[in-house]
Amino acid sequence: MPKEKESKVSFNLKTPKGTKDWSGSDALLRDRIFTTIADVFKRHGGTALDTPVFELREILAGKYGEDSKLIYDLQDQGGEICSLRYDLTVPFARWLAMNPDVRSMKRYHIAKVYRRDQPAVSKGRMREFYQCDFDIAGTFDPMVPDAEILRIVTEVFEELGWNGRYNIKINHRKILDGVFQVCGVPEEKIRPISSAVDKLDKMPWADVRKEMVDEKGLDGAVADKIETYVVKKGGRDLLDILLKDEALMANESAKAGLEDMSLLMDYLEAFGVLDKMSFDMSLARGLDYYTGVIYEVVTEGSAPAVSSSAPEAQVVQKSGKKSKSKGGNLEDDDRSNDPTLGVGSVAAGGRYDNLVGMFLPKAQIPCVGVSFGVDRIFSITKARIEREKSAEALRSSEVDAYVMAFGGKGFTGMLKERMSVCQTLWNAGVKAEFSYKVKPKLPQQFKAAEQAGVPFAIILGEDELAAGKVRVKEMGLEDGHPEKEGVLVDLAALPAEVKARVAKKQGESVSDVTQQLDDLKVDA
Amino acid sequence: MPKEKESKVSFNLKTPKGTKDWSGSDALLRDRIFTTIADVFKRHGGTALDTPVFELREILAGKYGEDSKLIYDLQDQGGEICSLRYDLTVPFARWLAMNPDVRSMKRYHIAKVYRRDQPAVSKGRMREFYQCDFDIAGTFDPMVPDAEILRIVTEVFEELGWNGRYNIKINHRKILDGVFQVCGVPEEKIRPISSAVDKLDKMPWADVRKEMVDEKGLDGAVADKIETYVVKKGGRDLLDILLKDEALMANESAKAGLEDMSLLMDYLEAFGVLDKMSFDMSLARGLDYYTGVIYEVVTEGSAPAVSSSAPEAQVVQKSGKKSKSKGGNLEDDDRSNDPTLGVGSVAAGGRYDNLVGMFLPKAQIPCVGVSFGVDRIFSITKARIEREKSAEALRSSEVDAYVMAFGGKGFTGMLKERMSVCQTLWNAGVKAEFSYKVKPKLPQQFKAAEQAGVPFAIILGEDELAAGKVRVKEMGLEDGHPEKEGVLVDLAALPAEVKARVAKKQGESVSDVTQQLDDLKVDA
The missing domain is CATH 3.40.50.800 (Anticodon-binding domain)
Known part of the structure; x- marks a missing residue:
């Protein structure tokens, strides 16, 4: 019985801003990436954890600093007040706090997270996107699980065929804090100065110094002292130099961090992956909750396609930061249409020993973990397949x-x-x-x-x-x-x-x- | 630098109502069920489609009748107005309308959907739950894709090891409508009477008749005539009887439906699965958008653990209906704590030829599909594993x-x-x-x-x-x-x-x- 007078349809036929549908060969390729990553996670004894896509709002509150404004809230329809998850780490910490009989765990979680950020669809920077997380919770001897996480990172990128095309930058929060103390940064300025240093991968030192001195009121001489440390990159050679730095070694925090780093390098060598790491003293990571080793994986596509005023600086754009400083209604990145450039880091993580305690002070469980940005990994992998195998069409089903x-x-x-x-x-x-x-x-x-x-x-x-x-x-x-x-x-x-x-x-x-x-x- | 005066933590450490975490061996078993189902979907040429977890609210509006009140809305934070998806079917229809160059497709989608219903956690009736959908879109010769969908249903349950422990009930909307017309149901009462018939799986005929006559104002004689049809169940024998029913065959709708059913049974035989079907004239299915063949899979655990006043009636509880009629703040089902009983149907679907046209009248694409309720399948499978292999602990990881x-x-x-x-x-x-x-x-x-x-x-x-x-x-x-x-x-x-x-x-x-x-x- 079709109605003769159908009311006029005027749907806005689209997906919400910053989201997209995945179909055909794209969906198949992404699925293959998930399987590759999950296989590595399982090889290391990971067990799956799946949490709801939304959490009680109070669970997320106070965990993300100023990024909290990017959280999607559900409407109050009577009952509980909820928000969509912003990452997979806080739900994991909530789960650990709710399950105090679990004192140690290797868990993995592959799922979507939500951020009301300015999207850059062509670069894979979305409001809805997948994260693949592996975390090790529990009290163990120092640096052993940390080393295994970094081993996992190398296995994932090797399995994805990125051999030689990625770089794992590592650093340690205690080394950074020690450097700032030794250089004379006042205690209350340590976090702001740390966040300025973190920008060294996308702007030259002169600009970072300016931010420190002009915006954050740091003494110019202190800034110059910081420079001598944070521009350093290397491997065991750099560590050896720092271990002989008497000023640093006299600082409790720096000493503890450097000793951790020494142990970590020993273990990375036993795992056969030390040569994949770059000890980078400018790496600071944004999130407040890191307490120890931190790391970030960059690749050929991580750097933005801009002419940098400091070509020697490693330019890596951090998600979410650019749009915040620019503001405005920028729907997409205006610098380049190459989807393989400027995607930022493809994996990142670190040690966070105090997050579980924010939910249940008695249940303090130290954790270390890593999160893979699959949408970015997808963009780069797809571009490479198209470049290298352009004659072959990608199939969308697997029928024989x-x-x-x-x-x-x-x-x-x-x-x-x-x-x-x-x-x-x-x-x-x-x-x-x-x-x-x-x-x-x-x-x-x-x-x-x-x-x-x-x-x-x-x-x-x-x-x-x-x-x-x-x-x-x-x-x-x-x-x-x-x-x-x-x-x-x-x-x-x-x-x-x-x-x-x-x-x-x-x-x-x-x-x-x-x-x-x-x-x-x-x-x- | 631990703060001495930590502000008192008073989190409500729980997941939102009707949601739960999945971990350990439960997560592993559910994952295995997903893989089993996805493998069957791929064997039939299915291609993956992944859509955002939320849609523009206007996309969902007017698709679910009175169940629309169960939709989760996102808060208006400036920008678009969105809601969490209620099922995977409407997003698929929206995608087809947005991609008018795609005229035919076999797609599968395994993802969570959201309904603000009264949860019954122990039975797997949740506010956040997984659906596994397979749909065939396109204009084809009658009943061919419909038969393949039913073949897929049998393959999934065979692969899950449910051989002989499930029953696929099939019926046809046009047969039902024809029966009502032939019995003398006024046109405007056809949908309400159809929805009363649908309750025959959980209440005796006397109660259904009462609802028709007392609540819906149907003539008692008409109701009695309906009874002679809708209590019938069978296979090809029943179809042969109906094909000889002169009154029915004189009705255009019934005739078309019976001819479809005849063709369908031929094809199901060619696929080797006709013996798994039960032609059940009381099956009506709730959703308005079905236009042809409809089906529902029930199992040993589908029926509620109540003593029925009509023991010969097949008692199957439909999700979401019970709580609505009862109302109140019932957190869980009060009749039985056995998680394997009363879970309702474990898969269901049918043909819906007009849904895509609701988004784009020019892009009318007929569809037929099925949705598997994985959380219910999980509950039953887990209980069976525990019953049959109780001595063996379930593992949560796969380390060798x-x-x-x-x-x-x-x-x-x-x-x-x-x-x-x-x-x-x-x-x-x-x-x-x-x-x-x-x-x-x-x-x-x-x-x-x-x-x-x-x-x-x-x-x-x-x-x-x-x-x-x-x-x-x-x-x-x-x-x-x-x-x-x-x-x-x-x-x-x-x-x-x-x-x-x-x-x-x-x-x-x-x-x-x-x-x-x-x-x-x-x-x-």
């Missing part, structure tokens, strides 16, 4: 076989026969499709299989089927290939035959994203 | 090897050696853990491995390691077993040795949920 039929005059379409053959394939676990038309034409069926990138056609002919046989034809073979017309196979042997051919082809093919990711790994 | 060390006087703990052996195992893809203590005691390490259910201990001794050897010991072997003390293995051969032993053990073991699910499949 398209069951089709043909016939001469009086052809019935053989729908039930096609269904029955599909049934046999599905029973054997083979991914298979067929046309939903009762009497489809053969070219239509080939076209559908071709468009979906299905590698094998299973062709039913009436006479052949009556003799218990079907034809298996690999799609896209060149003229003159001995199997160009396909091969006849006993119906009973079909599932095994298709499986064997699919397995063989997957060994050769680069036609799906899974394979392409594997290829990138080998290439790298 | 625990690397430990021991030594006599002057034992250093061999931390770096343990790290290095872990590195070797991780490099080979083996899931491995070690103690984060510098000098752990051997019994502590064994206890940790035992508690986590890790099947193999890799034991490092100083002398053995100096000779390039480590000991592999299967946990839990009985006294007198020839390998009770483990076997010495060359360090270089360790990863291959562990992999081989893990593979062998997985062939025998029932100690993890993955294996247990597989066992249920074999048992059933």
